[in-house]
Amino acid sequence: MAGTRLKDVAERAGGVSIKTVSNVVRGNVRVAEPTRRRVLDAIDELDYRPNASARHLRTGRSGVIALAVPELVAPYFAELATAVIEAAREHDVSVLIEDTGGDPAAELRVACGLSDPLIDGVLLSPIRLDQATLAHRERRVPLVLLGERDFEVPADHVLIDNVLAAEEATAHLLASGRRRVAAIGFQSDPLFTTSHQRARGYLRALEAAGLPHVPELTPLVPAFTRTHGMHAMRELLALPEPPDAVFCFSDLLASGAVRGVYDAGRTVPGDVAVIGFDDIEDTRFAVPSLSTIAPDKRQLAKLAVDSLLTRIAGDPEAPHTTLYAPYRLVARESTARDAGNRTGGT
Missing domain, CATH: 3.40.50.2300 (Response regulator)
Structure with missing residues (x-):
């Protein structure tokens, strides 16, 4: 239903608070199950969809980050993407997955935030983007690099040795x-x-x-x-x-x-x-x-997501770091x- 608000959902669910509806929408497990069920039923009846634009205007952040990999069909990157989604979910953050195909123009577009103001930050695994191009990207969206590239650019970097x-x-x-x-x-x-x-x-x-x-x-x-x-x-x-x-x-x-x-x-x-x-x-x-x-893909994903969210919430000019995830033979x-x-x- 066009124009449906949290208030409308709260009233349809039997007069629960708007905060309770917000907690259910965000997946907060602390909401009592009977209440959560009433809210979910009301959401279905009213066809309510959260407004990311409104959230962005209200908080300055959309709760959406992008993950860009060279080829999502490759098993390693598919498994890494799953780990990133799981790590982001712990922070009530959604992940937009982008397959760059290893194309340097596509990698640069992602590094600049996909020209989307609703993207809070980017996790990028580049394979063809050169250092000079990346260092002079136009839009300074918070960026964390994944993988083995030897980059000297203003971005945190998560990798294994x-x-x-x-x-x-x-x-x-x-x-x-x-x-x-x-x-x-x-x-x-x-x-x-x-x-x-x-x-x-x-x-x-x-x-x-x-x-x-x-x-x-x-x-x-x-x-x-x-x-x-x-x-x-x-x-x-x-x-x-x-x-x-x-x-x-x-x-x-x-x-x-x-x-x-x-x-x-x-x-x-x-x-x-x-x-x-x-x-x-x-x-x-x-x-x-x-x-x-x-x-350790789970730890690599956790380090990357935590690093990006810290960068989004903190000082964008703070010193950048290189973080190593563990591995085993x-x-x-x-x-x-x-x-x-x-x-x-x-």
């Missing part, structure tokens, strides 16, 4: 006695910071073990997809001396790599041990189950030492 995590993943393979350890995920584009940081960790682990970097064991991939992981593994297995282990810079690459091993008539981990990165849900159900680096069947040749397939 990718270099150290990649070093631990490679060291895990070396600790199982593997010595010809390949890596799938190297990229030449300087903007692909995720690849470069994980490459540094891989190379650091080799150096610590006294092993040289063998370029033929680090094929370039254009993207972190299953298909590119499979093709890269086929290339590695065609070498005169193929690898006995592979660190993949994402679980999607690792999934494709395992398929490549299987198609070649070999086994994981019997012939080739494989470890991934991201701990997406599929890794636990694959055959063999996939060893991986597991970022999850060892599963794909790197098991005692698996022999008994585990194959994908």
